[in-house]
Amino acid sequence: MGNFSLPLTQLIHENLSLVMNFCFARGPLVMLFGEKFKGEWKYLQKSLFEISEQRANKAALELAVYMRLLDDRDDLSGYLKKTSDSCFGRLIIDGKPDESLRMREVANKVIHASTLEWDVSKPDSPVLVCISLEKEKWLRAEVDVVALAAFCGGLMS
Numbered sequence: 001m002g003n004f005s006l007p008l009t010q011l012i013h014e015n016l017s018l019v020m021n022f023c024f025a026r027g028p029l030v031m032l033f034g035e036k037f038k039g040e041w042k043y044l045q046k047s048l049f050e051i052s053e054q055r056a057n058k059a060a061l062e063l064a065v066y067m068r069l070l071d072d073r074d075d076l077s078g079y080l081k082k083t084s085d086s087c088f089g090r091l092i093i094d095g096k097p098d099e100s101l102r103m104r105e106v107a108n109k110v111i112h113a114s115t116l117e118w119d120v121s122k123p124d125s126p127v128l129v130c131i132s133l134e135k136e137k138w139l140r141a142e143v144d145v146v147a148l149a150a151f152c153g154g155l156m157s
Contacts, residue, residue, distance in 0.1 A: 008070045009155045015063035016152045022056035023118065023126035023145050057116045060128055063152075064110035067103070070155075077104040086151065089127065089144040094135065101141055103151060109141035 029048050037044060071077050080086050080103055089101040091109070101109070110116065113130035119142075120126045128143040 006066075006069075008066050008073070011066045012063060012070065012152050012155060015059040015066065016149060018059035019056055019063065019128075019145065020149055022052050022059075023120055024123075025052070026118070026120045026126075027123045053118065056118065060110055060116055064107040067152075068107040068111065071104050071107065077102060086147070087144075088147045088151070089142045091141050092139045093137075094139050101143065105141070106143050106148065109138070110143070113141070 026049075033041070033045070033048060086103060087100040088103060088106045091099040091101050091105065093099065109130040109132075110128070112133060114133040115131040117129040117131065118126065119129055124146075126145040128145055128148075130141040130143065132138045132140055
């Protein structure tokens with residue numbers, strides 16, 4: 001396959017940085033906001049929460065696209081199948097047992113999601129929840145952000 005002209009692993013690392021910073025800053029910001037700001041702070045809330053979530057969503061989508069391109073170019077998913085049993089979360093399908101989410105499926109589910117949501121209720125285990133556009137095929141995918149970071153952090157740029 002041809003050589004893509006963008007520095008894919010560098011772009012993956014940049015977008016991963018945004019995702020991780022969003023996930024791990026969210027809890028402390030919620031606490032800070034609750035403790036220090038009483039009353040209506042509409043524009044501060046927008047600055048701290050809405051804009052950062054929008055940027056994290058954009059970064060997650062770009063990360064997925066770059067991961068997919070890198071996999072197409074270097075067959076990373078084939079390598080992972082041979083060398084490890086890497087699981088990046090779970091895929092929920094109506095009426096069926098949950099399935100393990102593999103690297104390529106992470107990219108596909110993020111790209112094909114109708115909505116991205118963030119579950120940061122467990123501070124050390126954030127989850128990116130991809131809500132399906134096609135409920136008859138799959139309901140949602142829950143991406144383990146830390147497992148994704150471990151994979152992306154192993155890519156050389």
